[in-house]
Amino acid sequence: MARNKYDIDEELEEEFDFGQLKRLAKYVGPYKKDMIKAIVIMLLSSALSMLIPRFFMTIMDVYIPEGNIKGIVMLSIATMAIVVFVCASLKTKIILTNRVGQNVIYALRRDLFVHLQELPFSYYDDRPHGKIQVRVVNYVNNLSDLLSNGIVNTITDLCSLIFIILFMLSINIKLTFVCMCGIPILAVLIWTVKKKQRRAWQIESNKQSNLNAYIAESLNGIRVTQSFVREEVNQNIFNGLSSDYKSAWMEAVRYNMMLSPIVDTISVLTTSMVYVLGINWMIGGEAAITAGVLIAFTGYISRFWTPITTLASFYNSLLTSISYLERIFETIDEPVTVKDEEGAVDMPIIQGAVEFENVDFAYEDGIKRLDKVSFRANTGESYAIVGPTGAGKTTIINLLSRFYNIQSGKILIDGIDISKVTIRSLRKQMGVMLQDSFIFSGTIMDNIRYGNHEASDEEVIRAAQIVRAHDFIMAMEQGYSTQVNERGSRLSQGQRQLISFARALLANPKILILDEATSSIDTETEIMLQEGLAKLLKGRTSFIIAHRLSTIKSADCIMYIDKGKIVEMGCHEQLMKQKGEYYNLYLSQYSFLA
Numbered sequence: 001m002a003r004n005k006y007d008i009d010e011e012l013e014e015e016f017d018f019g020q021l022k023r024l025a026k027y028v029g030p031y032k033k034d035m036i037k038a039i040v041i042m043l044l045s046s047a048l049s050m051l052i053p054r055f056f057m058t059i060m061d062v063y064i065p066e067g068n069i070k071g072i073v074m075l076s077i078a079t080m081a082i083v084v085f086v087c088a089s090l091k092t093k094i095i096l097t098n099r100v101g102q103n104v105i106y107a108l109r110r111d112l113f114v115h116l117q118e119l120p121f122s123y124y125d126d127r128p129h130g131k132i133q134v135r136v137v138n139y140v141n142n143l144s145d146l147l148s149n150g151i152v153n154t155i156t157d158l159c160s161l162i163f164i165i166l167f168m169l170s171i172n173i174k175l176t177f178v179c180m181c182g183i184p185i186l187a188v189l190i191w192t193v194k195k196k197q198r199r200a201w202q203i204e205s206n207k208q209s210n211l212n213a214y215i216a217e218s219l220n221g222i223r224v225t226q227s228f229v230r231e232e233v234n235q236n237i238f239n240g241l242s243s244d245y246k247s248a249w250m251e252a253v254r255y256n257m258m259l260s261p262i263v264d265t266i267s268v269l270t271t272s273m274v275y276v277l278g279i280n281w282m283i284g285g286e287a288a289i290t291a292g293v294l295i296a297f298t299g300y301i302s303r304f305w306t307p308i309t310t311l312a313s314f315y316n317s318l319l320t321s322i323s324y325l326e327r328i329f330e331t332i333d334e335p336v337t338v339k340d341e342e343g344a345v346d347m348p349i350i351q352g353a354v355e356f357e358n359v360d361f362a363y364e365d366g367i368k369r370l371d372k373v374s375f376r377a378n379t380g381e382s383y384a385i386v387g388p389t390g391a392g393k394t395t396i397i398n399l400l401s402r403f404y405n406i407q408s409g410k411i412l413i414d415g416i417d418i419s420k421v422t423i424r425s426l427r428k429q430m431g432v433m434l435q436d437s438f439i440f441s442g443t444i445m446d447n448i449r450y451g452n453h454e455a456s457d458e459e460v461i462r463a464a465q466i467v468r469a470h471d472f473i474m475a476m477e478q479g480y481s482t483q484v485n486e487r488g489s490r491l492s493q494g495q496r497q498l499i500s501f502a503r504a505l506l507a508n509p510k511i512l513i514l515d516e517a518t519s520s521i522d523t524e525t526e527i528m529l530q531e532g533l534a535k536l537l538k539g540r541t542s543f544i545i546a547h548r549l550s551t552i553k554s555a556d557c558i559m560y561i562d563k564g565k566i567v568e569m570g571c572h573e574q575l576m577k578q579k580g581e582y583y584n585l586y587l588s589q590y591s592f593l594a
């Protein structure tokens with residue numbers, strides 16, 4: 001039930017939020033020393049390189065007329081030494097800034113991932129996974145340039161600009177003002193496109209997110225796509241999203257591209273003005289303007305526009321990055337709605353008594369999926385939950401593990417309200433096998449051990465034996481060390497279920513929850529599995545959801561759920577005598593025996 005589908009854009013923030021940059025600065029904080037080192041080295045190199053045009057001026061106006069060869073050689077050597085120093089400092093800066101950039105990206109990505117691990121089911125119910133993934137991978141990557149070069153370059157370029165202006169002023173004030181007269185024009189142009197440019201990058205990030213969401217969805221559903229021969233339809237949807245992304249990117253880049261030619265044009269115009277006016281003033285007999293002054297000025301003008309061009313491109317990448325940062329921090333700020341309450345204590349060792357007291361629950365506001373559900377499950381007994389599709393069976397067990405918060409009522413384990421204990425201590429004592437028997441990439445041994453990472457190989461094998469998975473695992477080329485793919489595409493559906501079953505058992509839980517655990521397992525294996533389970537379930541409270549009633553006939557108690565309410569409750573014999581909903585369901589499955 002995705003509120004935010006691949007073809008629905010995410011909301012865009014109106015205002016340019018400088019707070020995002022402040023937050024980013026906190027990530028850079030730990031690497032202050034490296035940043036300062038890089039800035040100092042670059043400032044030094046920039047200050048030294050400012051001397052070069054001055055050297056040329058001295059050579060032209062003083063040493064050449066004087067015929068001072070020694071002076072010319074000395075200044076040439078000094079120029080070469082400065083060039084070597086500039087190259088070495090550039091290399092050091094690249095190493096330092098890349099280190100800082102990559103460390104910050106690492107920390108941001110880590111925080112995102114850690115937070116994503118904490119977000120409740122409801123967050124994932126509402127979003128396509130592709131839109132989440134694009135934030136962790138692409139958006140964070142896109143910050144790389146801003147972080148690795150942007151910050152240091154901006155500071156050093158700003159300082160260089162100040163140095164250059166000071167040096168130019170010290171040579172000739174009039175020519176300096178001629179050179180600077182293009183800056184207000186540039187500032188007005190940047191200000192004019194700023195809003196549109198920012199919006200264009202926000203739209204680009206939205207379109208990228210949509211495309212990613214669709215790719216992820218299509219890959220997950222590729223089997224269904226191919227079996228229903230939907231490739232062409234999907235191709236059209238993909239083309240649409242891809243071309244939206246392309247157009248959004250072109251539009252955003254158009255603004256970025258505008259800046260560089262504008263800077264170049266202004267730079268060429270002001271440089272020409274410096275030459276034309278400078279030469280005119282020199283010919284007109286202005287003593288302060290000599291050939292050396294004009295040559296030195298030429299050197300400074302080219303340097304003057306270089307930092308302005310880099311600052312302009314930094315401004316571009318800042319606008320791009322802000323739109324990504326907004327999404328990244330939005331995810332990190334997403335509230336963890338299912339979390340430990342203040343003062344929550346660890347759940348003591350669970351005995352297994354479970355009680356629902358008038359529990360109401362809705363996934364979406366106003367649509368109740370459980371309505372005043374109340375029942376009591378005794379320690380060590382097995383409870384089956386049956387009922388029509390969509391009745392609320394999975395919802396009940398989702399609430400027992402506190403995957404969602406309930407709206408009203410109470411859920412108690414051993415008399416303790418589960419909302420008052422830490423989630424970790426609660427879930428660690430439960431063995432849950434969800435309908436989705438997810439298999440992770442890795443070995444079969446790793447997959448079973450997911451239920452308890454401290455379990456020994458023997459314990460893993462023992463769990464697999466109980467659920468009758470051992471034989472098929474041993475028949476595979478490398479037994480428990482066989483590599484399986486994500487989602488377990490090398491395994492049959494039944495084999496995947498057996499592996500997740502073993503995983504749930506390995507947690508050695510006091511409360512075991514099985515949601516359609518055996519729906520894809522053949523009857524013969526299931527009968528064998530039931531024998532093993534009967535022994536294993538002793539002393540544990542279990543909740544078993546099953547559509548196949550043979551699986552749950554022997555449960556101590558069966559609850560029949562319909563439309564979010566418990567309609568009937570009792571053991572198989574009692575419910576059969578009652579001749580109600582359970583009886584009808586049973587007859588519908590076994591009428592051939594009658």
Ligand SMILES: Nc1ncnc2c1ncn2[C@@H]1O[C@H](COP(=O)(O)OP(=O)(O)OP(=O)(O)O)[C@@H](O)[C@H]1O
Pocket residue numbers: 001125363364369387388389390391392393394395396
């Ligand atoms: N994440 C969700 N967001 C919104 N509605 C949901 C969500 N999950 C389930 N529902 C709705 O809640 C109701 C109960 O769903 P639930 O999964 O508990 O049914 P179930 O009895 O386990 O069904 P089945 O036998 O098909 O597994 C259904 O109507 C379903 O559409």
